[in-house]
Amino acid sequence: MLAEIITIGDEILIGQIVDTNSAWIAKQLNDIGVRVKQITSVSDDRLHILEALQTACKRAQIVLITGGLGPTKDDITKKTLAEYFRVDMRQDALTLELVEDIFRKSNRPMLDVNTRQADVPSNCTVLPNKNGTAPGMWFDDLENIYISLPGVPFEMMILVEEEVLPRLKSHYSLPIIVHHTVLTAGIGESYLADKISGVEDSLPSHIKLAYLPKLGQVRLRFSAYGTDKQLLDSEIDHYIDQITHLIGEYIVTSEDKPIEKVILEFMEARSLSLSVAESCTGGYLSQLITRHPGCSKVFLGGAISYSNHLKIKMLEVSEATIAQYGAVSQQTVREMSSGAQRIYGSDYSIAISGIAGPDGGTPTKPVGLVWISVSGKYHTLATEFKFGRRREQNIERAAVSALIMLLKLLREEQSTS
Secondary structure (H helix, E strand, C coil), X not given: CEEEEEEECHHHHCCCCCCHHHHHHHHHHHHCCCEEEXXXXXXXXXXXXXXXHHHHHHHCCEXXXXXXXXXXXXXXXXXXXXXXXXXXXXXXXXXXXXXXXXXXXXXXXXXXXXXXXXXXXXXXXXECCCCCCCCEEEEEECCEEEEEECCCXXXXXXXXXXXXXXXHHHHCCCCEEEEEEEEEECCCHHXXXXXXXXHHHCCCCCEEXXXXXXXXXXXXXXXXXECCHHHHHHHXXXXXXHHHHHHHHXXXXXXXXXXXXXXXXHHHHCCCCEEEXXXXXXXXXXXXXXXXXXXXXXXXXXXXXXXXXXXXXXXXXXXXXXXXXXXXXXXXXXXXXXXXXXHHCCCEEEEEEECCCCCCCCCCCCCCEEEEXXXXXXXXXXXXXXXXXXXXHHHHHHHXXXXXXXXXXXXXXXXXX
């Protein structure tokens, strides 16, 4: 079963907002066995919308539309859908009641433009929106189902969960789609593909493997299609076991979770604590860690010490070390991680110092040069990295590289303790 998602709104096309709706909808559809064939964004233009609808129905049985359902003149989705189906508009009594209730509770006057929110194409089944004034609409048109939803994310999400998914599951006999993800780190995509090429070549036609690279990491996503979930899970596990045998040292986890979450769970299970000393990453590493609920069971905090003065005051880095070797050096970063571990009383610590760019480099220490140190219970390790000239990527790659180093040290030390 195939679906196409159409998002409507000039604000998407000019980059004013990011289309997060499509990603969320695609995941919900996939979870019930519906594959998204294409995602299309169109402007608030009648002809553009009509063209998108006419082509989408040729690619997919389910056409799901978001946006363009507001009360203002630029929201033309309802009228365009009525034109597409060659029907008139009608006033939906339940929608009008819900809209009136919203304005009554907020003690605001209801204008004619708000009343018109209850006008819908006469051939649609209304999906009541209890959290806004724009109703969802379901159109059953011979071989295709068309679903129109508000663009406001929380309104759209509730309608999908409470109305759309149950209707799709009762309307179609849907297959089962199973995804398993393996996260690898410290190995390039091409080298990884070469190492596991034998396993990939042996996959049956109903199991697909996708490579999803991102800054020092590659996710391997297995997708299996069939009718027996237990059998599909078992088949994928078999191939994951083969891959683990080949590249076990690079595998972070066989679950779909980020590396910092894996580290937090590993350390929490062993009652270990972590602190950080960040310079060029400016708190980005801490943000990755603290976005996860429960991180305080492991993460104590740390220092963002951009200046040499604060490296000395907050982390007890030696003035002589900085004077002789500079802030971006093996010697300084080792003292930063050791200082954080000692001062904050953590079992493990990470320190990062580098030149993020786009300026500030020298012939001997160019932009993209980053030193990372990790201190553990028995060892302090420091590694030099040479990234590129893009500031944001350097910051992200430094943080991820630090996490990879920490996970490796954790596993080595904990396996021998």
